[in-house]
Amino acid sequence: xxxxLQQSLTISGAGMSAETQRLRIVSENIANANSxxxxxxxDPYRRKTITFASEIERGSGVSMVKVMDVNVDKSPFVMVHNxxxxxxxxxxxVKMPNVDILLEMADMRETLRSYEANMxxxxxxxxxxSMTIDMMxx
Amino acid sequence: xxxxxxxxxxxDRASWLSVRxxxxxxxxxxxxxxxxxxxxxxxxxxxxxxxxxMMKTHAQHIEAGVGNASGIGIEEETPWExxxxxxxxxLPQEMIKSGEVASAYQLNTSVIxxxxxxxxxxFGA
Numbered sequence: 001x002x003x004x005l006q007q008s009l010t011i012s013g014a015g016m017s018a019e020t021q022r023l024r025i026v027s028e029n030i031a032n033a034n035s036x037x038x039x040x041x042x043d044p045y046r047r048k049t050i051t052f053a054s055e056i057e058r059g060s061g062v063s064m065v066k067v068m069d070v071n072v073d074k075s076p077f078v079m080v081h082n083x084x085x086x087x088x089x090x091x092x093x094v095k096m097p098n099v100d101i102l103l104e105m106a107d108m109r110e111t112l113r114s115y116e117a118n119m120x121x122x123x124x125x126x127x128x129x130s131m132t133i134d135m136m137x138x
Numbered sequence: 139x140x141x142x143x144x145x146x147x148x149x150d151r152a153s154w155l156s157v158r159x160x161x162x163x164x165x166x167x168x169x170x171x172x173x174x175x176x177x178x179x180x181x182x183x184x185x186x187x188x189x190x191x192m193m194k195t196h197a198q199h200i201e202a203g204v205g206n207a208s209g210i211g212i213e214e215e216t217p218w219e220x221x222x223x224x225x226x227x228x229l230p231q232e233m234i235k236s237g238e239v240a241s242a243y244q245l246n247t248s249v250i251x252x253x254x255x256x257x258x259x260x261f262g263a
Contacts, residue, residue, distance in 0.1 A: 005160065009163075062164060065167040121167075124159065128159060
């Protein structure tokens with residue numbers, strides 16, 4: 001039987017690592033917000049999405065979190081009129097990635113808050129552990 | 139009942155609180171998981187120190203939920219909010235619960251400390 005306080009450190013760690021993955025996807029999306037293709041036949045960068053799933057660890061029975069899937073956003077591309085672009089079609093329209101910076105920023109904020117919450121849980125668990133150890137000091 | 143029964147109560151209390159903390163961590167880690175239902179431990183019942191839990195009739199039965207090895211009952215908590223992807227974790231709610239756990243744990247360790255001092259004073263230490 002593992003110590004639940006140690007387990008909560010592990011769980012929060014898993015939570016933080018999942019949030020880090022999410023932040024990575026957000027950065028990829030922002031970095032590629034203007035990544036067009038070279039010709040009109042090829043699609044530009046598609047926005048990536050990430051899904052989490054809760055996962056029960058068989059040995060200890062704790063429910064951790066893991067990244068279930070990294071998928072693409074199937075929403076239509078943004079069409080911009082720019083006839084001089086190499087990826088422009090006959091009517092001069094260029095397909096731009098379906099990345100909405102505002103949405104990515106909101107996602108980033110949410111990631112940050114969740115990360116902070118996990119960190120708080122780690123601090124709390126560590127506090128409880130040190131309180132237990134402090135009992136020996138009398 | 140031994141004269142050191144308080145130790146048993148405190149120890150039960152400490153394990154109940156640490157299981158609760160571990161469930162809070164689990165809820166927070168899963169705060170962005172689709173359809174995750176937030177959990178909480180069942181109330182600690184002082185009258186019956188054995189916590190209610192499902193009977194294990196076979197060694198290979200797995201137990202649902204977190205930290206159940208100590209036999210502490212776990213249930214879905216009453217959610218403050220349900221987000222659009224079906225998850226019921228509310229970070230403020232978890233933070234408040236976490237604060238409750240911290241103060242209860244502090245109280246518990248202080249009680250043990252002072253009880254321990256009492257025991258030591260009997261021996262004139």
